[in-house]
Amino acid sequence: MIQRVSAQDSPGAAASSAGAAQDAGSARAEDGQSAQLVRLLLIASVALITLAAFEALAVATVMPVVVEELGGLHLYTVAAGAPLAAQLVATAVSGAWSDARGPRGSLLLGILLFCAGLLVAGLAPTMAVLAVGRAVQGFGAGLLMVPLYVLVGSMVPAARQPRFFAAFAAAWVVPGLVGPAIAGTVAEAASWRWVFLAVPVLTLAASTVLLPLLHHVRSVPRGPADADGRRRTRTLLLAATGAGLAAAALQVAGSDGGTTGVVLAVAGVAGLAVTVRQLLPAGTLRLRAGVPSAVACRGLLNAAFITAETFLPLLLVRAHDWSARDAGLVLTVSSITWAAGSAVQGRVRTPLRRALLLWLGPLLLAVGTFVSAAAALPGAAPWWVVAGWTVAGAGMGLIFPALSVLVLQATPRAEHGTVSSALQISDGLGAALGLALAGAVFTALVGTGGREAYLAGLVLAGGLGLLALWAGARATPPELE
CATH class of the missing domain: 1.20.1250.20 (MFS general substrate transporter like domains)
Structure with a gap:
């Protein structure tokens, strides 16, 4: 039989009950806040991935128009491949950075470089400048993508994580369906430059939702790193950097049939021979x-x-x-x-x-x-x-x-x-x-x-x-x- 206890009968028990109710209310409020943060993370991260997907497909669509206006057809594949080589390096850098100091710094710098690279490409007077801008943009994309996965691991309950990754994959569907048509229409009706210049604005808008969430990422105390672990991380980082630079050298070498191209090709092959086996x-x-x-x-x-x-x-x-x-x-x-x-x-x-x-x-x-x-x-x-x-x-x-x-x-x-x-x-x-x-x-x-x-x-x-x-x-x- 459960006896109802009033404040007059037992002040201590009443206080305990009140405290328990308050704790339960606080827990519910905390759960509600946590759920809200998870929803915001989903919206912001899917928006960023969608923009990155749109940019990749849109640029592939308008690149023939770009080379028609700027010339430099021999740099066509360099402009297409520069982001890939840069992203390879940035992914390794971001992984080590996020493990050592958390995702905040890599994400911030990644967003800034992604936007800056797109601005350089959108304002480029030549194909060479556009290729440089795309390399900066690719490096930024590599820096900002890894922290998104880290944030999911830090903030999202394990049971909900598969839904997040499914949403990440689905974020490529809509850009694949409408991105090329939109990019082609913009290039014909206005200018191909707007395909590059519009994305930074939208990226910064999505970032205003994402960046405040970084304050809620719990920092994990890190003990002294294992010597073998540090050595493996350093080896991977150096190897990825070397492979990315070697790939970039080979891309530039392919656009230059002279002595410089031969030197870059030899250096690129040598770099890959040293690094690929580590990766x-x-x-x-x-x-x-x-x-x-x-x-x-x-x-x-x-x-x-x-x-x-x-x-x-x-x-x-x-x-x-x-x-x-x-x-x-x-x-x-x-x-x-x-x-x-x-x-x-x-x-x-x-x-x-x-x-x-x-x-x-x-x-x-x-x-x-x-x-x-x-x-x-x-x-x-x-x-x-x-x-x-x-x-x-x-x-x-x-x-x-x-x-x-x-x-x-x-x-x-x-x-x-x-x-x-x-x-x-x-x-x-x-x-x-x-x-x-x-x-x-x-x-x-x-x-x-x-x-x-x-x-x-x-x-x-x-x-x-x-x-x-x-x-x-x-x-x-x-x-x-």
Whole structure:
């Protein structure tokens, strides 16, 4: 039997009850405030990722218009690849910085550099200045993306974190559907410069919501760092910086056929020889079966896809007289079929059928790229690009997430962070090096005045897709072969 206690009967018990009620009220208020902060974090972070996605797709759409106005066609792939090389370095820097001192500094500097780089690119008088601006913007993007994940880990309950990462992935969908059309329309109706200049304004607006949340990130007391841990972090940081600089050197070398280009190419190859082995799992370069081949496959896929997607709008605008808005259609189509392919692979359950995805995805990418390349043949219709890139996008959707699943399932949980980092590094490095190689071929042939330069760049991308097919086959778990 529960006896009702009044204040007159027991002052101490009444005080205790009042205190408990007050504590419960405070807890509810704190939970409510925490939920509000999580909602704000979701809104602000998704807004920033959406803007970064829009910028990437929009710039790919308007770059043919940019080179038409500024000239400097030999720097076309440098301007496209500079952000990738810079982001590779910044990602490693931001990871070490966020671990050592928290996400605040990296996020602030990342936002400032991202906006500053876009302003430089938007006001650029030459392609060389635009390439520098894009490198600064890419470095800023690398600095600001890592802290977003750190903030999720610090502020979001574990049960809600999967929803956040799903929202991060979904943030690319809308820019893929409408970004190219908007960018092409803006470039035609006003100027391509507004595609660069409008994003900083929107980024700063989203940041006004995000930055106050940094005051609520709990600082974690850090004990003395393990000597091996410090050494590993320092090695990774130096290796990523060296690889990024080497990739940048190769990109610039591809645009310069003189002595300077040769020196930069030699330095870039030497730099990669020293650094890449520190960044990727052992056996990646030799396509050792299992996880190493899966990591290599991701790099080759990104190299093929990004290289081809860089040249396709240029081919449609310069060789087939399409508008920038119409040329951006291929980017929208591939975004749709990529999403469809991802949805399909998510429904494939049996191990044997999932192993088939490791062959089918790269095969569709390679076939789609070669079909797209047909548009560069004399007298060929431009619609080959739309048909081919529809197939290529589906292939990427089938294989890209399937590789992530395979790698995580084949790796001990304690090593998930390391192998996830290796996948991201392989993505960035593959794209940067693919553009560097294709840029060198394109620059060597573009002076002929025909379509040979486009054809060579796209055939090269298709060849990288075939290498990805080989790597994907090697990634198949031995028990399923």
